[in-house]
Structure formats: structure tokens, C-alpha cells
Amino acid sequence: MSINYKPEMIVPLIIAYCERDAEHAALVFNRFKEKHIGGGGPWTVFRHYKELYDEAGELPNRELLKAMAHDTQRTEEQVNDFIQAMDTISLDAWPAHQVRQLTAAYYKRLQLMELMEGAMGILDTENSLDPLVLDRTESLLKDGLILNKPLDDTRPTDYDADFDGFLDTVLTKDSRKVVKTGYAKLDNDGLKGGLPESTLTVLASRTHGGKTATMLNMAHRQVHNGYNVLFVTLEDTKLSCDYKELALRSDIPLEILQSVQIADKKRPVNKFRERHKKASDKRGKYYIVDMGEKEFRVSDLRRLVAGFGEGKLDAVYIDYIGKIAPPKELNSSSMYEKAKSIAAELRRVALEYKLPIITAAQTTRESIRKTTQELDLDCISESYAIAHSADLIIILSGQSDADRIYEHQRYIKIVKNRISGIVEVMFNMYWDKKTLKIFDQSQHDHWLEYAAVTGDSRKELHPNGKWEEARPVDLKKTSKSKEIQ
Numbered sequence: 001m002s003i004n005y006k007p008e009m010i011v012p013l014i015i016a017y018c019e020r021d022a023e024h025a026a027l028v029f030n031r032f033k034e035k036h037i038g039g040g041g042p043w044t045v046f047r048h049y050k051e052l053y054d055e056a057g058e059l060p061n062r063e064l065l066k067a068m069a070h071d072t073q074r075t076e077e078q079v080n081d082f083i084q085a086m087d088t089i090s091l092d093a094w095p096a097h098q099v100r101q102l103t104a105a106y107y108k109r110l111q112l113m114e115l116m117e118g119a120m121g122i123l124d125t126e127n128s129l130d131p132l133v134l135d136r137t138e139s140l141l142k143d144g145l146i147l148n149k150p151l152d153d154t155r156p157t158d159y160d161a162d163f164d165g166f167l168d169t170v171l172t173k174d175s176r177k178v179v180k181t182g183y184a185k186l187d188n189d190g191l192k193g194g195l196p197e198s199t200l201t202v203l204a205s206r207t208h209g210g211k212t213a214t215m216l217n218m219a220h221r222q223v224h225n226g227y228n229v230l231f232v233t234l235e236d237t238k239l240s241c242d243y244k245e246l247a248l249r250s251d252i253p254l255e256i257l258q259s260v261q262i263a264d265k266k267r268p269v270n271k272f273r274e275r276h277k278k279a280s281d282k283r284g285k286y287y288i289v290d291m292g293e294k295e296f297r298v299s300d301l302r303r304l305v306a307g308f309g310e311g312k313l314d315a316v317y318i319d320y321i322g323k324i325a326p327p328k329e330l331n332s333s334s335m336y337e338k339a340k341s342i343a344a345e346l347r348r349v350a351l352e353y354k355l356p357i358i359t360a361a362q363t364t365r366e367s368i369r370k371t372t373q374e375l376d377l378d379c380i381s382e383s384y385a386i387a388h389s390a391d392l393i394i395i396l397s398g399q400s401d402a403d404r405i406y407e408h409q410r411y412i413k414i415v416k417n418r419i420s421g422i423v424e425v426m427f428n429m430y431w432d433k434k435t436l437k438i439f440d441q442s443q444h445d446h447w448l449e450y451a452a453v454t455g456d457s458r459k460e461l462h463p464n465g466k467w468e469e470a471r472p473v474d475l476k477k478t479s480k481s482k483e484i485q
Helices: 007-018 022-035 041-056 062-071 076-087 096-123 131-147 163-171 184-190 211-224 238-250 262-282 298-306 335-353 383-387 441-454
Strands: 199-205 229-233 286-290 315-319 356-362 392-396 409-417 425-432 437-440 459-461 467-469
Touching: 184 409, 184 425, 184 437, 184 441, 199 211, 199 335, 211 229, 211 238, 211 315, 211 356, 211 437, 229 238, 229 298, 238 262, 238 286, 298 315, 298 335, 335 356, 335 383, 425 441, 437 441
Parallel strands: 199 356, 199 392, 229 286, 229 315, 315 356
Antiparallel strands: 392 409, 409 425, 425 437, 459 467
8 A cells, every 4th residue: 555645744754854853853754764665755755855955954945845846756736735835834833743743643644554454454365254354354443543543742731731630630549550460569569559551561580580480470360350461472382371371270280281191180170170160250351372483573562452452451461572573674783772672662552552561581691690689770681771661670589599588489679660669679479389370478378378289399498508398387277268369
């Protein structure tokens, strides 16, 4: 689908350039270059105009404009339209907010055309008469019109203009949607409520350090509490994630669920099946999508989220940021630039769809030798590239940390926090290795009791330096009716 030339489309670009609004001009310039690479359309017009402006150091006169328009092979009518549009240019008549407003309109036009291209791409298949295909196309168009938002008009407003209204917003409980992680200590003491909408969270650890398990546990708890969650896996297969979620729900060890001996798991699985039916109505929707077999970009995530419709998702997980491919135009760029672009785009998606997005990153080799107290932003690979866009960064400590009491105890540490401002705080997390279920320090006793369910060990470090099994828990005191998430 071609984008037809319209004189007014190029005006915001020229204005932005002439006003020397470098940041905005670069943004719009790159957007036009991306859409019109190879010449033609507004991109060619702007390129010629830019050359004339740079050469003359002032706005080109009418004759130069005519020559430029003729060089771009426009009709006489188009040339006159363009000159007429350029005649309106003056710094007084075109303030910065109006430049952005016109640019936003062009963005909207591009997005609508891309939306229509996407819809036609779905319809142009062998199964174009399949009701499911038609429903998917209809949903894409309906939701796309709502969700594909352009740049906002940034007209300045006086802070005190609607100050009372702002105070009412602050005092409104639902003024900002917050999704709890399901871990009480982190939600209450670290985040003062949970993960707000429009935020990017990064969980970091060494290789095989528990990033995936932590995100799966958070997603599991959120679904258990009624939230709708999308989990995009770029490392594990969907089947592997399905098994892990089943272990978290059923309390059946993974080694039994994945056993080839059907007889070993038939009884516990059937017993769980009945229990699960009773609780299923209270759960949110859980969508696990395996995108590991193809190159996955943030643009793919945007299309995926848009396909659900407005308000249908509460949280999105991506495992992990290192597996996300950068935009094609950055293929030859440095690792820093790629990581910076990916993190920035993820946060834009979070802002566009008003969702908390949670992803994972690697820590550096040097961080392995650091204690939990020493962990900081420098411990994250490409730290400044990712940290610039992330609202919350949590590091999972290594299992060899000398401060821990139990063998299966880990620490998490908040090293960046735009959400509540609370940083440099650590929380205990306790793991069950049989089901990969993770408990926080508010559930310490539950974790000890849970060992009787799964058969996992609960070794603690004794003064003699040896790991010994913790004192058996008096299971008679355990409330059988209280479900452990």
C-alpha cells in the first residue's frame, strides 16, 4: 500500500527542522526515512528542502521551492499546493505545539494504513472464509482504531489550571491501575501496592539464576488472583511452561509430571483435576505464547498485545530481553544501542497499552563474586542501556550468598525504583526445588510446611558450617484448608 504525497504532511517536518528543535526533528526525520526509504513522497521533498536550507542558511524562496518540487517530479498542481503550504510558514504562525499536533496527525494516518495492511494480510489467505479468520480481522480493526494512538499534542498547560481536579485524581483509588505481584513483602514494603500500569520491570540474574522461574511464579500468582496475563517465552517451549504452571497449581513435583511412567502420575493428576475445576472460575486468563522459533521484535509484541483488545490484559511477561531482536535498521549498531532501543520500545508499549511489562536480563560475570549488599545497576549487562528505560530493576542474588540461612533461600534486591522510590532493600525468597514454587519471607512457615507435600529438603546452615535438615514442622498445626498459592 503506497502512501500518497500530501503537501501538508511535509510542513511539520520542515517547521521542526527550521526551528532547530533537534530532538523532535530527528524523531520525525527518522520516521519519514523508515517509511519512505529509497526516495519518493514526503521523504524526498524533505531531503531536498533540507539540502536547500543547509546551503542557504535561510528559508528557500519561491523559485527554489519550484525547482525543488519539479525535481521531485510533481505535477504543477502539486507544486502550487506545496508552495501555498510553504507560504504559511513562520515561527509565529507555527508554534512548537502545532508542529507536534500536525506530526501526530501524520503518525495517525500511517498507523491506520498499517492497520489496514495488517487486516488485508490476514484476509489474504487460503482460509479467508473461515469464521475465525474473519473474527480475528474484525477484532484487529476494532481494537486497532482504539489502541493505535499517535503522539499526543504537547500543548503546555498551567499546572494550577485544574489543580483541584488533579487532587481528586490522586485521592481516587482507581486513578492508577496497580497489579500486585502476589508477593506481600515486595508489593507492600518495596512497591507500596504493586506494579502500576505503564511501567517496565526488569528482573536480572546470572545464567540459570532463576529469572524464568521467578516470572512464572509471579504470573501464576497474578492469574490465581484474577488477573489476565500474557507470558511470551523466547527460551522455554510452551510445553515446558505448561508443565511448570501445572506443578505450581497442583503441587505435584515436576519430576513426576514429566515422568514417562503414566502410572506414577495418574492418581495425583486425577485428584488435582477435581480440585482445579472448583477453583477455575476465580482465576484470570493465562496466555502462554512460544515465540522462540522465529525472530521476535518489539513490533511483534505490539501486534500481539493489540490483538487482545483494550483492557483485556493486566500484565505482560517476556522471557527474556536478550532474546528480542533489535529493529532491522540497527542490525549493524553496537550491542549498547540495540539494548537501549529494545528497552525503550518495550516501555513505549507499556505506555501505549497501559500495562506493566516484566522482562528479564543477564547480570555480569563480575557480579557473581559480589554479595547481595554489593549488587547495583553496574551488575546488569548493558546496564545503562536498559536502566535508562526501566522503571523497576530487581536483581536475584546467587545461591552461594554467605548471608543465607537455608540452602534453598535466595535474596532479591531492588536497585532501581521509579514506582515507590524505595531502593537498596532486600527480601528473602524461599524455593521449593521439586515444583519450582517460590515463597517470600511472609510465607516462611508455609514454605517449611510445603516440604511435607513435595518431599523437598529444607536444609539450614548450622554453626559447624554444614547444611542439615531443618527441624521437622509440627504438621498438626498446619491449616489444611489454607491453600498455598
